[in-house]
Amino acid sequence: MIGLGCMRLSTIEPRDPARAVAVIHAALDSGATLLDTADAYCLDDGETGHNERLVAQALKTWRGDAGTIAVATKGGLVRPGGRWIPDGRARHLHSACLASLRALDVSAIDLYQLHAIDPRVPLESSVRALAELQQARLIRRIGLSNVTVHQIKAAQRIADVASVQVSLSLFDDENLRNGVVEYCRDQGIQLIAYRRSAAAAISG
DSSP: OOEEEOTHHHHSSSOOHHHHHHHHHHHHHTTOOEEEOOTTOSSSGGGTTHHHHHHHHHHHHOSSOGGGOEEEEEESEEOGGGOOEEOOOHHHHHHHHHHHHHHHTOSSEEEEEEOSOOTTSOHHHHHHHHHHHHHTTSEEEEEEESOOHHHHHHHHTTSOEEEEEEEOBTTBOHHHHTSHHHHHHHHTOEEEEEOOOGGGTTOO
């Protein structure tokens, strides 16, 4: 599966919505079948969902069959003052998911991922919240982002983990060395790779 990470279309100035939509269209025309977004892909919490709305607009105006495209979004990070702050509380994840449904203009989200582990909240509480969203048919599949093998195993005791998103590139092999890639391969978990940058160390 070929995917497009849409983060930079919303998190770096200057931004041009028309060009952003054109970029997404070009990726889809070239064979991409996964669009990776998040409610936190924005400049600050005054425009939460900015990137999701771009994705929705791109899919509505694409000349191809949007039904063949999977959209993965994430919740669990907030952007006060442009910072990246984890919020894994069940109440926040429920409200964030509802907001993402509105931003993406869908009745159910293909893949909803916990964006980051909140050190103030037990991982199990966050995963149970995702499982409740899945049971309510608001999300189809559950994913995790920026996690260790131990954390994946803890989540699997509560819910079926469909995907794991971690930093992985020629310049960052940490998740090869720590066993995350191998574990996902052996468990049949979809691995979504992103390239970590110094400016967004937690934002993938």
